[in-house]
Amino acid sequence: MPAAPRLRPARPEDVPALEALIARSGLGLSGGFYTDEQAAALTRHVFGVDTQLIADGTYFVIERDGVPVACGGWSRRATLFGGDRAKGAVDPLLDPATQAGRIRAFFVDPACARQGLGRMLLAHCERMAMAAGFAELEMAATMPGVPFYRDAGYRTVEEFVTAAGATVVPLARMRKRIG
Numbered sequence: 001m002p003a004a005p006r007l008r009p010a011r012p013e014d015v016p017a018l019e020a021l022i023a024r025s026g027l028g029l030s031g032g033f034y035t036d037e038q039a040a041a042l043t044r045h046v047f048g049v050d051t052q053l054i055a056d057g058t059y060f061v062i063e064r065d066g067v068p069v070a071c072g073g074w075s076r077r078a079t080l081f082g083g084d085r086a087k088g089a090v091d092p093l094l095d096p097a098t099q100a101g102r103i104r105a106f107f108v109d110p111a112c113a114r115q116g117l118g119r120m121l122l123a124h125c126e127r128m129a130m131a132a133g134f135a136e137l138e139m140a141a142t143m144p145g146v147p148f149y150r151d152a153g154y155r156t157v158e159e160f161v162t163a164a165g166a167t168v169v170p171l172a173r174m175r176k177r178i179g
Contacts, residue, residue, distance in 0.1 A: 003064045005117060007124060010049075010059040010071060017068050018049050018061065021109055022083075028110030033143035034169065041164035042142070048083020050075075052091055053104060060124060062117050070117035072106030074125035076132060081105075081140035081162075081171070096133035100175060103139035103149075122152055126178050135179030140171045149174050 010018065026047045030039035052075075053059035059073035077091045080102060094101060103125060108117050129137055138157070141149050146156070154174040161168045 005062045005064055005069065005120065007060055007062050007120060009057055010054045010061045010073070012051070012054060014061055014068065015049050015051065015054075018071050021068050021071060022047050022049070022105070022107045024109055025107035029108070029113060029144050030142070038164070038167055038169045041167035042169055045164040046082050046086045046162065046169075047105075047107075048085055050079065050083050050087065050105060052077065052079075052084075058125075058128065059105070060121060062121060064112075068109075069112040070106075070108040070121060072118070072121040072125065073104050074129045074137065075102040075104050076129075076134070077102065079104075080138075080173070094134075096135070100136040100138040101129040101132070101134035103137050106145065118148055119152065126176075130178050136175060136177050138173060138175040141174045143170060143172070146172050146174070149176075152176070 023043050026043035027039050053073045056075065058075055060071065061068045062070040076094050078094055079087050079091050106118055106121060126137065154176040156172045157175050158173040159170065160173065161170050
């Protein structure tokens with residue numbers, strides 16, 4: 001029987017293990033939603049750790065026996081999606097009175113999918129964002145994430161595509177009122 005999951009804030013020294021987890025998740029859970037080319041392009045060019053979230057204390061890891069099996073966070077910053085290599089240098093703070101906070105970079109190890117880890121992370125992030133004064137959250141969901149977020153009460157407000165290198169990949173902007 002696997003150890004009970006432990007949720008904790010991500011630390012800078014976690015980045016290599018999280019990058020490996022993100023790659024496994026991005027490639028392993030995209031079947032039926034993205035082509036192999038799209039999943040590989042997202043993993044190579046867009047997915048990854050946003051170290052600003054770690055510095056802000058809003059990115060979390062779920063571990064079992066000291067091994068990261070899921071990660072994700074929320075943000076009070078304007079960036080909607082993408083790891084360090086995919087985002088701009090300026091990432092201003094949002095105004096919780098007038099703007100939605102962000103759900104960011106949720107990934108689960110394919111070996112641990114459908115065990116409630118994503119829900120645990122999402123509930124934690126929603127509580128933290130609400131405590132920080134946000135009444136609404138939004139994210140750029142990948143197609144594999146859309147059913148998960150829909151089941152958690154998020155609604156699609158826009159479908160769009162992003163360039164992942166030379167490959168075009170569909171995403172969905174989703175939003176939920178939390179306060």
